[in-house]
Amino acid sequence: MGLAKRISLLFKTKANAALDKREDPRQTLDYSYTKQLELLQQVRRGVADVATSRKRLEVQMGQLQTSADKLDGQARAALQAGREDLAREALTRKSGLQGQLQELKAQHTQLDAEEAKLTQAAQRLQAKVESFRTRKETIKATYSAAEAQTRINEAFSGISEEMGDVGLAMQRAEDKTAAMQARAGALDELLASGALDDPTRPRDDIQAQLDAIGADSQVELELAKLKGELPAGQGGAGDAQRQIEGTGEQAK
Amino acid sequence: MIVRIMGEGQVRLDDSALERLQPLDDALEAAIESGDDERFRAALVELLGAVRAEGSPLAGDELLPSDLVLPDADAHVDDVRALLGDEGLIPDPS
Numbered sequence: 513m514g515l516a517k518r519i520s521l522l523f524k525t526k527a528n529a530a531l532d533k534r535e536d537p538r539q540t541l542d543y544s545y546t547k548q549l550e551l552l553q554q555v556r557r558g559v560a561d562v563a564t565s566r567k568r569l570e571v572q573m574g575q576l577q578t579s580a581d582k583l584d585g586q587a588r589a590a591l592q593a594g595r596e597d598l599a600r601e602a603l604t605r606k607s608g609l610q611g612q613l614q615e616l617k618a619q620h621t622q623l624d625a626e627e628a629k630l631t632q633a634a635q636r637l638q639a640k641v642e643s644f645r646t647r648k649e650t651i652k653a654t655y656s657a658a659e660a661q662t663r664i665n666e667a668f669s670g671i672s673e674e675m676g677d678v679g680l681a682m683q684r685a686e687d688k689t690a691a692m693q694a695r696a697g698a699l700d701e702l703l704a705s706g707a708l709d710d711p712t713r714p715r716d717d718i719q720a721q722l723d724a725i726g727a728d729s730q731v732e733l734e735l736a737k738l739k740g741e742l743p744a745g746q747g748g749a750g751d752a753q754r755q756i757e758g759t760g761e762q763a764k
Numbered sequence: 765m766i767v768r769i770m771g772e773g774q775v776r777l778d779d780s781a782l783e784r785l786q787p788l789d790d791a792l793e794a795a796i797e798s799g800d801d802e803r804f805r806a807a808l809v810e811l812l813g814a815v816r817a818e819g820s821p822l823a824g825d826e827l828l829p830s831d832l833v834l835p836d837a838d839a840h841v842d843d844v845r846a847l848l849g850d851e852g853l854i855p856d857p858s
Contacts, residue, residue, distance in 0.1 A: 514793050516767065516832035518848055523833060629771055636773055639824030647827060669829035673768065681771050684838075 520673075527672040531665065541648045544668060548641045551675055555634045558682045562627045565689045568696050569623065573616050580609045586718050593725045602718050612699070619692055626685045633678045644671045766828050767815055771836035774828070775819030785814050796844060804841040812837055 531540055583606040590598035647667045765777045777785075788811040795804040812834060822828070835844050 514789065515796060515844075515848075516789065516834050519770075519833035519835070520768070520830050522847070524829065527829070632773075633771065636824060640827055643825040643827045666829065667827055670827040673829055673833070677768065677770050 523673045523676055524669055526676065527669045528665075530672065531668055538652050540668065541651065541664060544671065545641075545645060545648060548637075548644060548671060548675065551678065552634070552637055552641055555630065555637060555678055555682060558685055559627065559630045559634055562623060562630060562685055562689055565692050565696070566620065566623045566627060569616055569620050569692065572696060572699055573613060573620065576609050576613050576616070580606050580613065583609070583718070586722060589722050590718070593722065595721070595725065598718060598721055605718075616699075619695070622688065623692060626688055630681060630685050633681050637674055637678050640671055640674045765832065766822065766830045767819060767832045767834065768830035769812060769815065769834050769836060770839070774822040774826075774830055775815060776822060777815065777819045781818040785811065785818070788814055796841060796848075799841060799845070801841040804844070805837075808835065808839070809837055 530544075533540075583602045587599040587602040587606070590596070590602060644667060647663075651663055651667070765779060765782055766774055767777050768774045788807065792804070792807040792811050795807040798804075815834065835847070
């Protein structure tokens, strides 16, 4: 097991170098315990950071999905109004959004896995730190240099290996989260600029055209209704003109 | 024999199991030397699978240094090479 042996030696070398720095091993134990608690805090913050990033992704995915659904509805409305060109435009934009959505989903899966790993790492570290604390107190209580040294070495190597492992896991989670946040920021800017159809904007050009079609047919409907309401024989343009002029004179 | 899978925790392995895993480890070492990530990953995933199958997980409160440490399944071959390099990626424990 050449590779695995080499990596384990790396961990041991680091641990031994740290132990050698102090003359009294008991000091090392206390100092290391403080470091362990700090790392545990960092890991918990790391878990929270990853969760925040994941939630932000979820919000963005929701926004994109709403936009895609809206464009889908617009395509249908456009087709019903006989505007195939408008429907095509809406569907083209929708497929662009769906591409973005796919990428976000993939990223979400990654982040989810990272969060689970880090949560487990935090739990493992907590158990080990607790175990270290107990052992540290026992060693200190029964301390006699010769006897304690081996036990201290063992406990210290065990915990520092765990810390090194967790440290690496944190580093990787941070790298992934940073990459994801850069992407989320870029997407936010795109949404803000309106380049991606943003559902929070009150109207877009496709909707404006659809509304215009709707408004035209509404005008026709009301016109027809009004015409129907007029008494027979009074529908002439002359009557209407006189009525309007009459109103104007009263106003003077 | 205690084996750590990085990012996963530690397992206890019988010495007899270790002998069975030796060929898988040889393949992994060769893959690292080649620098080919695909080959490295295939070898690593196989070795990790065997270690998980043969080993029994260490209890959460057992505090023991590992005799062997294996990279996690997501590690890139370049990560592992960097780990083994002069500087090493393992953070200082103290």
